[in-house]
Amino acid sequence: EVQLVESGGGLVKPGGSLRLSCAASGFAFSHVWMSWVRQAPGKGLEWVGRIKSKTDGETTHHAAPVKGRFTISREDSKSTLYLHMNSLKTEDTAVYYCATDGGFFDYWGQGILVTVSP
Amino acid sequence: SYELTQPPSVSVSPGQTANITCSGDALPKQYGYWYRQKPGQAPVMIIYKDNERSSGVPERFSGSSSGTIVTLTISRVQAEDEADYYCQSADITGTYLVFGGGTRLTVL
Numbered sequence: 001e002v003q004l005v006e007s008g009g010g011l012v013k014p015g016g017s018l019r020l021s022c023a024a025s026g027f028a029f030s031h032v033w034m035s036w037v038r039q040a041p042g043k044g045l046e047w048v049g050r051i052k053s054k055t056d057g058e059t060t061h062h063a064a065p066v067k068g069r070f071t072i073s074r075e076d077s078k079s080t081l082y083l084h085m086n087s088l089k090t091e092d093t094a095v096y097y098c099a100t101d102g103g104f105f106d107y108w109g110q111g112i113l114v115t116v117s118p
Numbered sequence: 119s120y121e122l123t124q125p126p127s128v129s130v131s132p133g134q135t136a137n138i139t140c141s142g143d144a145l146p147k148q149y150g151y152w153y154r155q156k157p158g159q160a161p162v163m164i165i166y167k168d169n170e171r172s173s174g175v176p177e178r179f180s181g182s183s184s185g186t187i188v189t190l191t192i193s194r195v196q197a198e199d200e201a202d203y204y205c206q207s208a209d210i211t212g213t214y215l216v217f218g219g220g221t222r223l224t225v226l
Contacts, residue, residue: 035215044220045153045161045204061213064119097160103208103215104151106172108160 002026004098004109011115016088022081022098022109030054030076035101036083038094039111046094048072048083050101066092088116120144120209122218129224136192138221140205143186150188151206152181155220161204165190192223200225 008020022034033056036048049062051072060072071084081098093116099105122142130136140150152165163172165181168188178193188207192199205218 037217044202045155045206045217047206047215047217050215063214101215103149103212104163104166104206105153105161106163106166108162111160 002100002107004100004107006096006098006109006112009096009112009114011117012088013118014088014090014116016116017084017086018088018114019085020083020096020098020112020114022083024079024081024098027100027107029079033101034072034074034081035099035105036072036081037097037099037105037108038092039097040091040094043094048096051081085114088114090116092116120214120216122205122207122216124203124205124218124221126219127222127224129226130195131226132195132197134195136195136199136223138190138192138203138205138223139187140189140207140218141187142207142216142218144210145183145186145188145207147210148208148212150181150183152188152190153204153206155202155204195223195225197225199223 003025005023033052035050052059069087073082095111097111098109100107149167153161155161164175168183169181180191182189202220204220
């Protein structure tokens, strides 16, 4: 059974940093592209960015609102995906989901809340 | 940046048909996908590659594509279909993924 479990969320002040983790199991993590998707309270889904597999160069792409502030990485030996968030803004407040990425999102984690507030 | 456009809301009576559209300039070249999200839950993919139903999704759900528009059709709508529905695709290069703004389906 595929499982994705996010952790690391919480309350952080504007300008602060946070690292989210996504522990994967039930599939060959190292072969799979992964993405982060977020959802601000009461708002729609927003793609944050993706990381390709090592075979595909571990290339990353980040959406414009987070480019230069957020970085996606992966640690295949631990089947874990990361989202490093710096220079956080109040508008980054959201539930953050990790998801398998085949150009679409067939498996999702349960989501983790990040609140950016003074 | 690339955008997908959905109507914010659609309302139908039980037993009727709901059509939710999603428009985007790259849709003739990129597949469209549909997700259903109920309150407090993660989204679930229900349609992939424009018109393929995900495993376990009732036949009442179907997808279609025509030019720059993909459409999710829900036949014989039931109360349990009330949810937010999102389309998703990619820009013309396939590099950047994007969601539509979401459509809230209300069953009257």
